[in-house]
Amino acid sequence: MTTLSHALSDSATMLRRNLKRMLRYPAMTFVLIGMPVIFLLLFVYVFGGTLGNGLGGLGGSGGRSAYVNYLAPGIILMTVSAAVQGTAVSVAMDMTEGIVARFRTMAIARVSVLTGHVVGSLIQAMLGMAVVTAVAVAIGFRPTAGVLEWLAVVGILAMIAFALIWLSVALGLVSKTVEGASNTPMPLILLPFLGSGFVPTDSMPAGLRVFADYQPFTPFIETVRGLLMGTPIGNSALLAVGWCVLIALGSYLWARKLFNRDPSPR
Numbered sequence: 001m002t003t004l005s006h007a008l009s010d011s012a013t014m015l016r017r018n019l020k021r022m023l024r025y026p027a028m029t030f031v032l033i034g035m036p037v038i039f040l041l042l043f044v045y046v047f048g049g050t051l052g053n054g055l056g057g058l059g060g061s062g063g064r065s066a067y068v069n070y071l072a073p074g075i076i077l078m079t080v081s082a083a084v085q086g087t088a089v090s091v092a093m094d095m096t097e098g099i100v101a102r103f104r105t106m107a108i109a110r111v112s113v114l115t116g117h118v119v120g121s122l123i124q125a126m127l128g129m130a131v132v133t134a135v136a137v138a139i140g141f142r143p144t145a146g147v148l149e150w151l152a153v154v155g156i157l158a159m160i161a162f163a164l165i166w167l168s169v170a171l172g173l174v175s176k177t178v179e180g181a182s183n184t185p186m187p188l189i190l191l192p193f194l195g196s197g198f199v200p201t202d203s204m205p206a207g208l209r210v211f212a213d214y215q216p217f218t219p220f221i222e223t224v225r226g227l228l229m230g231t232p233i234g235n236s237a238l239l240a241v242g243w244c245v246l247i248a249l250g251s252y253l254w255a256r257k258l259f260n261r262d263p264s265p266r
Contacts, residue, residue, distance in 0.1 A: 014113055077197065078192045092172045122158070156227070160240070167247055195221055
């Protein structure tokens with residue numbers, strides 16, 4: 001067996017381990033998916049009538065029907081932010097409970113431990129986004145995307161999820177406790193609020209608008225919104241891809257360094 005095939009086989013084993021953990025503890029998955037759904041219902045049915053009055057260009061004459069079309073892409077991205085919180089917790093559990101110390105003594109590829117977490121979390125995140133999208137459609141979300149646009153949406157969402165999952169892996173490794181790991185990814189959940197996820201950035205105060213325009217979630221959201229609703233994308237797609245590459249590469253290198261230098265459980 002070659003080194004590559006050995007690593008792939010071990011990674012598949014670790015992936016099955018993480019998928020079984022998700023099935024055994026479904027409460028975390030329900031919570032991570034349930035939070036974006038609650039925000040979706042809250043903002044559409046409580047605030048949507050007012051916030052949507054100035055958004056008639058997104059499918060409808062304004063009000064709630066326009067706002068759900070504006071809001072849904074931001075909530076879909078929030079689902080990724082929520083899902084990666086579970087990744088950080090799972091990684092921290094492995095590091096603090098001693099199982100990684102046992103893995104280090106076994107003839108398995110070291111890369112497979114983190115790869116199993118990343119691929120398992122990516123599957124969980126994509127399923128979560130599918131559920132949230134279905135709920136959005138059920139309450140009035142009406143995307144105008146064709147087949148190619150939907151394929152592009154799936155691709156960009158997978159890229160974003162992959163990048164943020166590697167970041168959450170690093171955050172899980174750097175955390176000293178499981179409780180700390182559950183808190184470190186929390187800012188990722190807030191970033192859609194501080195971008196164009198809920199309201200256009202040009203409605204924000206000048207200082208906040210600068211931050212909103214240049215943080216990664218705004219091009220993420222604008223790219224997904226443009227593909228789904230046919231709104232102008234501009235350079236958002238290029239910025240989104242750039243942010244994904246930067247976050248994924250930096251987080252991978254950080255996570256690898258943390259994992260390789262930690263020879264014993266904390």
